[in-house]
Amino acid sequence: MTVSVAESSALSTPAAGPPVATYRKWDRESWVRRAPLLPALVFLIVVTQLPFVATLVMSFIKWSAQPDAPGKSFAGFDNFKTVFSTPAYRQAVFTTIEMTVTVVVVSAVLALAIALLLDRAFIGRGVVRTMMIAPFLIVPIAAAVFWGNGILQTGFGLLDGLLGELGVHNAQNISFLTSHPKLSIEMALIWQWTPFMMLILLAGLQSRDPEVMEAAQIDGANAWQTFIHMTMPHVRRYLELSIVLGTIFILQNFDFVLGMTGGLNSTNIPYSVYEVFYSAKDYGVASALGVVVVIGSIIVATFGLRVVSSLLTEEN
Amino acid sequence: MSAVAQVAQSPAARNRRRAGTIAIGLAAWVIGFIFIVPILYMVLTSLHHPSDAQTYPPSWGASLTFSNYKSLFSSSDGIGVPLLNSAFTSLVSTALVLVLAFPAAYALSIKPVRKWSDTMFFFLSTKMLPLVAGILPIYLFTTKVIHMPDNVFVLVVLYTAMNLPIAVWMMRSFLAEVPGAIIEAASIDGAGTMTILTRIIGPIATPGIAATSLICFIFAWNEQLYAKVLTSVSAQTGPVFVNTLIQTEHSYLAQLAAGATVVSIPVLFAGFAAQDKLVQGLSLGAVK
Numbered sequence: 001m002t003v004s005v006a007e008s009s010a011l012s013t014p015a016a017g018p019p020v021a022t023y024r025k026w027d028r029e030s031w032v033r034r035a036p037l038l039p040a041l042v043f044l045i046v047v048t049q050l051p052f053v054a055t056l057v058m059s060f061i062k063w064s065a066q067p068d069a070p071g072k073s074f075a076g077f078d079n080f081k082t083v084f085s086t087p088a089y090r091q092a093v094f095t096t097i098e099m100t101v102t103v104v105v106v107s108a109v110l111a112l113a114i115a116l117l118l119d120r121a122f123i124g125r126g127v128v129r130t131m132m133i134a135p136f137l138i139v140p141i142a143a144a145v146f147w148g149n150g151i152l153q154t155g156f157g158l159l160d161g162l163l164g165e166l167g168v169h170n171a172q173n174i175s176f177l178t179s180h181p182k183l184s185i186e187m188a189l190i191w192q193w194t195p196f197m198m199l200i201l202l203a204g205l206q207s208r209d210p211e212v213m214e215a216a217q218i219d220g221a222n223a224w225q226t227f228i229h230m231t232m233p234h235v236r237r238y239l240e241l242s243i244v245l246g247t248i249f250i251l252q253n254f255d256f257v258l259g260m261t262g263g264l265n266s267t268n269i270p271y272s273v274y275e276v277f278y279s280a281k282d283y284g285v286a287s288a289l290g291v292v293v294v295i296g297s298i299i300v301a302t303f304g305l306r307v308v309s310s311l312l313t314e315e316n
Numbered sequence: 317m318s319a320v321a322q323v324a325q326s327p328a329a330r331n332r333r334r335a336g337t338i339a340i341g342l343a344a345w346v347i348g349f350i351f352i353v354p355i356l357y358m359v360l361t362s363l364h365h366p367s368d369a370q371t372y373p374p375s376w377g378a379s380l381t382f383s384n385y386k387s388l389f390s391s392s393d394g395i396g397v398p399l400l401n402s403a404f405t406s407l408v409s410t411a412l413v414l415v416l417a418f419p420a421a422y423a424l425s426i427k428p429v430r431k432w433s434d435t436m437f438f439f440l441s442t443k444m445l446p447l448v449a450g451i452l453p454i455y456l457f458t459t460k461v462i463h464m465p466d467n468v469f470v471l472v473v474l475y476t477a478m479n480l481p482i483a484v485w486m487m488r489s490f491l492a493e494v495p496g497a498i499i500e501a502a503s504i505d506g507a508g509t510m511t512i513l514t515r516i517i518g519p520i521a522t523p524g525i526a527a528t529s530l531i532c533f534i535f536a537w538n539e540q541l542y543a544k545v546l547t548s549v550s551a552q553t554g555p556v557f558v559n560t561l562i563q564t565e566h567s568y569l570a571q572l573a574a575g576a577t578v579v580s581i582p583v584l585f586a587g588f589a590a591q592d593k594l595v596q597g598l599s600l601g602a603v604k
Contacts, residue, residue, distance in 0.1 A: 030429070030430065033427050033429045034429050036419030036420060037420045037423040037424070037429060039416050039419065039420075040416040040417060040419070040480055041420070041438075043477065043480065044481065047474065047477035048445070048477050049442065051453040052449060054452075058452065117340055117343055117344040120337070120344075121337070123341055125341075129348075131352040132348050133591070133594075134352055134355055134584070135351055135354070136587070137534075137583050138583070139554075139576070139579050139580045139583055140538055140540065141538075141555045141556075142555065142575070142576035142579050142580050143354075145559060145561070145562060146354065146358045146572070147354065149562060149568075149569055150361055150569055150572070150573055151357070153569075156369075156370035156372055156569065158357050160372065164373050172373075191351065194351075199594065199595045199598070200595060200598070200599050202595075203596075203599075203603045204603065238603065241602055245598070248443070251446065252446040252447060252448065255555075258559070269448075270446060270448040273449070273452075286452055290448065290449035290452065293446050293448060294446070297445050297446055298445075304444060305437055305444075308600065309437065
């Protein structure tokens with residue numbers, strides 16, 4: 001269920017550890033050291049890992065909670081076959097990938113551009129920084145319902161209103177939310193997550209060595225050369241980190257689908273798990289979908305943990 | 317700018333530089349404004365009468381009122397109880413997270429266990445698995461096995477587990493900043509574990525611990541999926557309540573904007589309070 005073991009074994013090189021003799025396996029000292037760790041570990045395993053095991057088991061059971069459904073029975077891989085043969089679920093897999101990639105890539109590019117701007121001195125930089133952070137501090141479902149109803153809603157939404165003021169003919173009938181549901185959700189997610197990535201990238205930019213940057217300038221490097229050869233290599237790790245963290249959160253996005261479109265032509269996997277379990281009450285298929293999400297997440301996490309571990313080893 | 321570079325600059329180059337600075341400032345202000353507009357418009361809408369809030373063209377200059385906020389709080393099925401539920405689940409789960417995460421972070425930094433980084437990655441990998449994948453067993457367990465549907469304590473337990481990995485990572489990074497030499501010196505001078513905790517580690521790590529709790533509070537407050545599936549009436553949280561304000565018959569937008577604003581205010585406060593350490597915390601301590 002977890003990817004930690006294989007991944008981090010590469011990290012703990014024998015050379016870095018103390019001599020083995022000082023840590024005998026049942027030695028009292030090592031248990032005293034380990035004791036403070038146990039409550040958190042046990043709690044986490046019970047509350048987060050056991051449900052995944054249960055989900056895995058349930059994905060092999062034919063189990064519907066509809067009143068007229070037959071009883072539970074062993075399903076083999078039937079639930080998984082249903083997941084991959086039903087167009088709606090296949091579509092949900094593609095939608096999840098499409099949304100995550102679009103939002104993460106656009107946010108990362110925007111965030112880098114904005115971080116480069118905010119790294120320079122100008123009047124009111126603190127105020128602009130505060131304005132930029134604010135979207136990240138709006139409760140996601142609140143942001144979602146207001147984007148869906150206050151901004152992109154047909155007729156009385158801010159977008160139609162602004163287009164009307166600009167003289168666009170029949171602006172009150174432009175229904176962005178129904179004609180472009182995925183794009184609508186992506187816009188709102190980009191609005192919320194660009195600030196998060198920008199904060200990490202700005203911290204990265206500000207950790208450059210000012211003397212080295214100045215030396216490059218004196219030696220005649222122009223702005224573009226400095227950016228490509230000095231800023232980018234330094235910022236790369238921060239960019240990777242913001243992409244990994246952004247992916248973890250956006251892959252799990254449920255609130256913006258629920259709050260903006262209610263899943264209409266924009267169902268991603270988290271939303272379809274919710275729908276299959278909560279409305280259709282097909283527990284077997286919902287579990288199989290859950291397992292698919294977990295496998296997808298493990299693929300992302302394997303790459304993600306590598307990035308984070310490179311940061312951690314550098315620290316030591 | 318070094319003196320050498322400054323001398324080398326001609327007046328024309330200085331003017332170009334100044335123009336560049338102004339252009340950068342202007343661009344930054346425009347982008348900042350674009351990002352804040354949805355929030356400003358949300359607050360403006362929440363201050364309009366319901367009938368003025370959803371018109372075409374928009375009634376920008378309509379008279380302002382607090383009536384939406386009043387009606388949100390005045391009715392018995394208003395936002396009051398959900399906000400209290402949110403406050404309870406967020407604060408109690410954050411307190412539990414601290415109680416569990418501090419000793420763990422201590423065992424991973426100050427007196428590290430063997431293979432501490434393996435343990436760190438185990439914590440992190442649990443965070444990378446999506447919440448939704450475990451929701452069905454959790455739902456069946458709470459409703460069918462322990463018979464605790466619609467209960468705030470169930471959310472407290474889940475939010476504690478949800479935030480624990482992040483909290484361990486953040487706190488480890490803050491505790492790792494405590495210089496080992498000072499702790500060693502103190503213990504040679506005869507200081508016990510408690511003295512070291514309260515006199516040395518405490519003062520150095522307090523800002524980091526505060527930031528960790530603020531970030532855990534934010535994530536718990538924001539959570540909506542578990543809250544929606546596991547609660548109905550008495551344990552309903554603020555974010556779930558906001559979603560119920562969407563209606564189709566009446567003019568609902570002003571009320572919805574007010575609800576969205578109210579529910580976000582604690583997060584805005586917590587976020588700006590944690591601002592100095594927000595990046596370090598959110599990047600799991602990887603960014604200093």
